[in-house]
Amino acid sequence: MKIAIKKGLLDMLPLNLAVLPWGILCGSLAIQNGFSALEAQLMSLLVFAGSAQLVAIELMAKDVSFVTLVITTFIISARHLLYGLSIRKKMIDKPLKWRGPIAFFLTDELFAFSHHHRAYQGKLRLVYALVAGASFYLAWNLWTFFGIVAGQYLPDLTNLGLDFAIAAIFIALVIPGITNTSTLVACIVSGLSMLYFKTVEFEFGLVAAALLGMTTGYLLQTKEDKS
Amino acid sequence: MITTIIALACVTFATRYLFLAKRLPFTIGPKFQRFLSFSAPCVLTAIWVPIVFIQNGELTTSITHPYIIAAIVAILLALRFKNLYITTFGSLAVFFVFF
Numbered sequence: 001m002k003i004a005i006k007k008g009l010l011d012m013l014p015l016n017l018a019v020l021p022w023g024i025l026c027g028s029l030a031i032q033n034g035f036s037a038l039e040a041q042l043m044s045l046l047v048f049a050g051s052a053q054l055v056a057i058e059l060m061a062k063d064v065s066f067v068t069l070v071i072t073t074f075i076i077s078a079r080h081l082l083y084g085l086s087i088r089k090k091m092i093d094k095p096l097k098w099r100g101p102i103a104f105f106l107t108d109e110l111f112a113f114s115h116h117h118r119a120y121q122g123k124l125r126l127v128y129a130l131v132a133g134a135s136f137y138l139a140w141n142l143w144t145f146f147g148i149v150a151g152q153y154l155p156d157l158t159n160l161g162l163d164f165a166i167a168a169i170f171i172a173l174v175i176p177g178i179t180n181t182s183t184l185v186a187c188i189v190s191g192l193s194m195l196y197f198k199t200v201e202f203e204f205g206l207v208a209a210a211l212l213g214m215t216t217g218y219l220l221q222t223k224e225d226k227s
Numbered sequence: 228m229i230t231t232i233i234a235l236a237c238v239t240f241a242t243r244y245l246f247l248a249k250r251l252p253f254t255i256g257p258k259f260q261r262f263l264s265f266s267a268p269c270v271l272t273a274i275w276v277p278i279v280f281i282q283n284g285e286l287t288t289s290i291t292h293p294y295i296i297a298a299i300v301a302i303l304l305a306l307r308f309k310n311l312y313i314t315t316f317g318s319l320a321v322f323f324v325f326f
């Protein structure tokens with residue numbers, strides 16, 4: 001049990017540190033846009049979504065309609081549907097006391113650690129995921145809190161290159177898992193299509209790029225198995 | 228304002244919980260599971276690739292760009308060591324030398 005807790009904390013630690021600039025930004029941007037300190041913190045405590053949170057703060061400040069706000073938040077969060085679907089088979093037989101919290105903590109960051117074929121199997125792996133997810137939640141809220149109380153005194157930290165740290169962590173998690181051609185080609189298709197979707201500013205780009213890569217990987221692997 | 232925040236929280240939680248709900252009665256067959264097994268590598272790649280290749284909305288493919296040099300180092304370190312910390316801190320060190 002101790003090992004599962006320690007591993008959960010250590011695995012998530014680099015990401016907990018790397019998102020500091022964006023956590024601070026979520027806090028300070030909310031305050032700048034007229035949120036009270038409580039409301040700003042509640043965004044991270046309840047909505048708990050990096051990019052969706054930043055966009056929602058700016059939209060709320062612009063007084064857009066409620067429907068626009070909800071639809072925009074849904075579009076940015078839609079990728080989580082894919083995460084839930086991907087771990088459904090592993091999680092669906094677990095009681096609500098595990099499924100509820102894991103779903104709440106199911107960010108990009110936690111999903112990044114969910115790929116192991118035995119992920120979520122057995123109590124230790126559930127504890128591992130829960131600790132990793134919860135530590136990210138605490139870190140995110142702590143950075144938001146810093147942004148709320150000290151955002152006006154801090155420089156913008158988002159251009160210090162810490163975004164590369166996030167890229168490096170994801171590279172570290174993806175590359176060792178590429179053990180066959182179908183996964184390699186699937187990743188290349190996802191990466192290239194994402195670059196295209198970004199340049200044309202297609203809002204469902206991330207989900208579309210992932211689905212294109214997944215379809216490619218599936219077709220290649222099925223073909224491989226037949227021959 | 229608080230009501231709006233709670234509504235948004237419902238949206239983000241719903242997207243995460245929907246397919247983990249038992250009330251949604253469907254099982255994932257082996258073919259669909261195979262398709263889904265590619266989701267993590269594909270999604271994560273679709274997140275890191277634009278961080279490396281797009282800065283301030285501009286696509287860069289110059290091999291001398293710090294993001295690209297350090298990403299190549301990260302890929303090599305990941306292939307060689309398969310260790311989260313070595314890859315992250317090794318490539319981050321290279322990144323800040325050129326940044």
